[in-house]
Amino acid sequence: MHSMNKDFTFIHAADIHLDSPLNGLAQKDAAFSQLVRGATRRAFSNVVDLAIEEGAAFVVIAGDLYDGSWKDQSTGQFALSQLARLTRAGIRAVIAFGNHDAESRISKHFTPTEGIYKLNNAKCETVKFDDLGVAVHGRSYKEAHTFENIASTYKPPEKGLFNLAILHTALEGHPSHASYAPCTVGELQAAGHDYWALGHVHEHAIRSQQPWIVYPGNTQGRNVRETGAKGAVVVKVEEGEVRSVEHRACDEVRWAHAAVDAMGARNTADVLAEIQSKLREALTNVGDRPTAARLTITANGPLARQLASDPGWFDAEVRSHSQAVADNIWVERIRVEDSGDEAGPSGLPAEIAELLAGAGDDPDCLAAIADAVAPLMSKLPADILSLEGDASPLLSAAKSKDHEALLQAALAAVETRIVGGKD
């Protein structure tokens, strides 16, 4: 089989989300904002560098190259300039559009140049590279909300060729991604293709090795829910068979969680020293890339009450101590959890405490807050909107669309209503 095939390497990327808006920390910290502005672009450029360094024959992009309609022409121009770098290096590209860059969401589209293939959004299309013995099958989204099983409309594999299928899908479903183009791993395995290049889910995952069913994850983490290395996958094919699948980092900025155990701390200085050691550890783990970390500090007793009693002061202390560690680490948010000894931190019944604690991980809950806050913000007079962040942490959170901070404030208020103020 496959004896006519040449050996080749290809790059599989997805979910580049060019020029995705950066909320939260980027709107609160000028230096960080400077750093992350353009991070999605530099990550895409790093994918192109990777393709050139690896001598790839082609690149596949499995949806969501764009985050949505371009704010101006520069987003599209940037994408074209990177695709042109591939073309000049003799590297082809096959692009499927996903829910974020479906025809219904993107009003402008570029005209592909030679060697750049945009997959049809009405039916499955097959692009053949005769020199390599490769058939690439796939389909773009016409509508953002695509709930049909697209995979079932794909063409069968072509005999004697290496068959690669591109698909933007949540497979059987994913807690943090909409259930677009649903299908099962079993269905894809049965289809007979050699490699399924998936996109949509932002975590890198190899769902099957026979055949290969792979999510490369997104190319640049965009918030603290997207932690760890982000990049693309390098696939080497020899004699018509996949020999290796390797994830490579292409991101410019990392997101991390750091748990700080302050249960044994005697005073604030102890807590700050422990925070510094955790931040150093976080930086070492990411090879000294610029990093934004969320700190969750577990404390108890009088120390916990002291840290919680003046969050503004403690926040400033933590930030100045983090700057002393390195100039490329940022504290995204500080959470102090009072471990308590008795009925949990607040005295809330355990089920209710659990329910409230989980609210921050529920995208629907955060979306509901976003929907509720937007009309209020549009009604605020300019002199209120121009107040500095220190004047009101809530206003500052609303302005920077930091819906998690608003949620935390709301949860604290709910807690107080239920159990009454602390003494």
Ligand SMILES: [Mn+2]
């Ligand atoms: Mn998507």
